[in-house]
Amino acid sequence: MTPADSGARGRTFPREARLVQRGEFDAVYRTGKRRSSSHFTVFFRANELGQSRFGFSIKKALGGAVVRNRIRRRVREIVRCHRTEIPAGWDIVIHPKSSVTRTAFAALTADLLRLLKNV
Template sequence: MLPRSARLHESADFRRVTRSGVRAGRPTLVVHAASGTAPGSRVGFVVSKAVGGAVVRNRVKRRLRHLVAAQLVGSPTGLDVVVRALPAAGTSPVRVETDLASAWRQARNRLSPGPTPVSP
């Protein structure tokens, strides 16, 4: 479970991250990331009715919270992330874990790219 301090709550924060941050999309979800305003990293989730009924949406949110808690351990501090589940997240939950790890890594790399390789 994510502690309260590690969650996004304000709609303005969700809007800022989704509009001004970087985006990495996969078939089951989209990860938006931006530099945060709080000292620690924070995460928010968007799971619409297109994903499924209430039972399916809650199952997807619980799974995402569990998977994101593991991703936060290795992430830099001061990062705000919004994870938006797509309808495929409700129908193919097995793929969500690999998609989240891949999209998280790509968004983090786009936000703070490493040194660029020098071409000969």
């Protein structure tokens, strides 16, 4: 079964939609702006592309590798499922706060989408 067969079309998270190189992250930190909520800090800056690109930075203080990977998977899933609702043309780096480990997925989704829609 392919993604097109399962109805997942448009819900992928391709490499073009990700920030992967250190220089891309540094550019967002250096020249971008910041917004915060109770669960996330989001850094963003405009890009010249037709789509937004996302990066995730999970600090070691949040827990061991298993905990950090779980956080990363949850945040990536929120972005992947709602990518079409987020304004295009931005490079965005998402920093989860320690409260994400104790918060329901639905609450995290609402909080992150509220931040990202106001970029």
